[in-house]
Amino acid sequence: xxxxxxxxxxxxxxxxxxxxxxxxxxxxxxxxxxxxxxxxxxxxxxxxxxxxxxxxxxxxxxxxxxxxxxxxxxxxxxxxxxxxxxxxxxxxxxxxxxxxxxxxxxxxxxxxxxxxxxxxxxxxxxxxxxxxxxxxxxxxxxxxxxxxxxxxxxxxxxxxxxxxxxxxxxxxxxxxxxxxxxxxxxxxxxxxxxxxxxxxxxxxxxxxxxxxxxxxxxxxxxxxxxxxxxxxxxxxxxxxxxxxxxxxxxxxxxxxxxxxxxxxxxxxxxxxxxxxxxxxxxxxxxxxxxxxxxxxx
Ligand SMILES: Cc1cc2nc3c(=O)[nH]c(=O)nc-3n(C[C@H](O)[C@H](O)[C@H](O)COP(=O)(O)OP(=O)(O)OC[C@H]3O[C@@H](n4cnc5c(N)ncnc54)[C@H](O)[C@@H]3O)c2cc1C
Ligand code: FES
Numbered sequence: 160x161x162x163x164x165x166x167x168x169x170x171x172x173x174x175x176x177x178x179x180x181x182x183x184x185x186x187x188x189x190x191x192x193x194x195x196x197x198x199x200x201x202x203x204x205x206x207x208x209x210x211x212x213x214x215x216x217x218x219x220x221x222x223x224x225x226x227x228x229x230x231x232x233x234x235x236x237x238x239x240x241x242x243x244x245x246x247x248x249x250x251x252x253x254x255x256x257x258x259x260x261x262x263x264x265x266x267x268x269x270x271x272x273x274x275x276x277x278x279x280x281x282x283x284x285x286x287x288x289x290x291x292x293x294x295x296x297x298x299x300x301x302x303x304x305x306x307x308x309x310x311x312x313x314x315x316x317x318x319x320x321x322x323x324x325x326x327x328x329x330x331x332x333x334x335x336x337x338x339x340x341x342x343x344x345x346x347x348x349x350x351x352x353x354x355x356x357x358x359x360x361x362x363x364x365x366x367x368x369x370x371x372x373x374x375x376x377x378x379x380x381x382x383x384x385x386x387x388x389x390x391x392x393x394x395x396x397x398x399x400x401x402x403x404x405x406x407x408x409x410x411x412x413x414x415x416x417x418x419x420x421x422x423x424x425x426x427x428x429x430x431x432x433x434x435x436x437x438x439x440x441x442x443x444x445x446x447x448x449x450x451x452x453x454x455x456x
Contacts, residue, residue, distance in 0.1 A: 173204050174277065175204075176276070176277045177278075178273060179275070181274065182270055186332075187332030188332030191300070193230070193254045194255070195233070196250065196274060201251055203232075203245060205229045205232055205245075205279040208282070208285075208308055209228075209278065210226050210228045210280050211226070211227060211253070211278030212280065213253070213276050215261075215272075215273075215274055226412075227253040227255055228304040228410075229252075229278070230307075231251070231307060232248035232251050232252070234249060234250075255303075280419070281447070282444065282446070284447055286408065286449075288406065291317060291382055292319075292379065292380070293308075293382070295308065295309050295319060295322070296323075296387075297324070297359075298324050299392075301392075301410070301412070308385065309341075309342045313342060320345065321337050322347070322366070324347040327349070327352050327353075328350075328352035347359050359388075359396070363396075367381065380403075383407070384399075384406070384450075387409065388412075389412075393411070396409070397450030400450060409453065410446045411441045411445050411447075423438070425440055425441040427439055427453060429452050430453075436454050
């Protein structure tokens with residue numbers, strides 16, 4: 160199976176428009192699918208926390224691309240864990256929930272069908288500090304933006320705790336990916352079908368009660384938090400972190416039209432040092448921001 164050579168994007172040499180071929184596509188959880196595409200340029204240059212805009216090749220509906228986090232990258236078509244240097248990777252996986260026009264159409268595609276991708280896009284997790292214990296918090300499909308960050312940090316020797324909350328256990332897919340990446344995994348569901356019953360904040364409160372807040376070396380409290388999920392959940396995790404004196408980064412999932420900084424559909428209100436706020440583009444200045452800097456709606 161062959162793809163055309165990737166073309167560098169004129170505005171940024173690391174960004175490319177790439178013709179990509181689907182090599183596998185399977186369901187992983189309720190309404191949730193995992194797509195693997197051959198896209199050597201993007202797979203070899205992506206860093207943790209970046210995303211890609213995707214379109215189905217040769218279709219005009221939907222006309223605009225949609226953003227998906229790069230879940231993981233692989234060297235060979237049938238790898239189930241990543242091997243070798245990042246620069247040798249040729250395949251990227253995306254995990255998505257069927258939601259609207261794009262994801263409904265995508266769901267019916269199979270191996271051999273073609274897509275157009277542009278990326279890798281966004282700032283990634285370069286500003287997330289190394290503190291010795293990183294807490295990753297996902298809500299809904301937010302886990303897709305956290306796997307590679309968690310693995311990178313665990314491989315580098317940092318303790319990484321991963322808390323994932325969903326409405327029901329049927330929403331969890333491929334949890335083993337996180338365990339094999341070296342993360343300490345904890346789950347919560349609103350209906351109590353899997354893991355602790357309640358929200359992900361209930362789970363965090365149970366695991367890290369206030370009295371075990373930072374500064375006490377006898378307890379394994381996290382030192383920094385990184386989070387991805389629905390806005391309300393990220394706002395709550397950001398407040399939870401502030402309440403414990405922990406820094407927190409969030410990866411926003413704003414609707415996007417271009418992904419490259421032109422259309423301003425993706426703006427978020429970000430506080431400035433003068434006490435005001437300004438609009439920042441989630442696709443360029445984000446998607447990763449300090450949680451405390453966001454003016455949550
Ligand atoms: C950086 C980034 C990474 C993402 N990664 C993933 C991922 O890995 N997996 C995944 O399943 N989804 C992810 N998303 C969300 C995904 O891009 C949207 O859900 C997308 O709109 C789906 O396209 P669709 O055509 O199926 O739905 P649409 O037809 O675009 O959307 C249907 C409805 O949802 C609204 N909507 C669109 N986008 C959003 C949004 N982000 N939040 C709230 N409402 C929205 C629209 O206004 C519309 O009313 C990501 C978003 C961003 C910005
Ligand atoms: S999606 Fe167009 S500016 Fe961000």
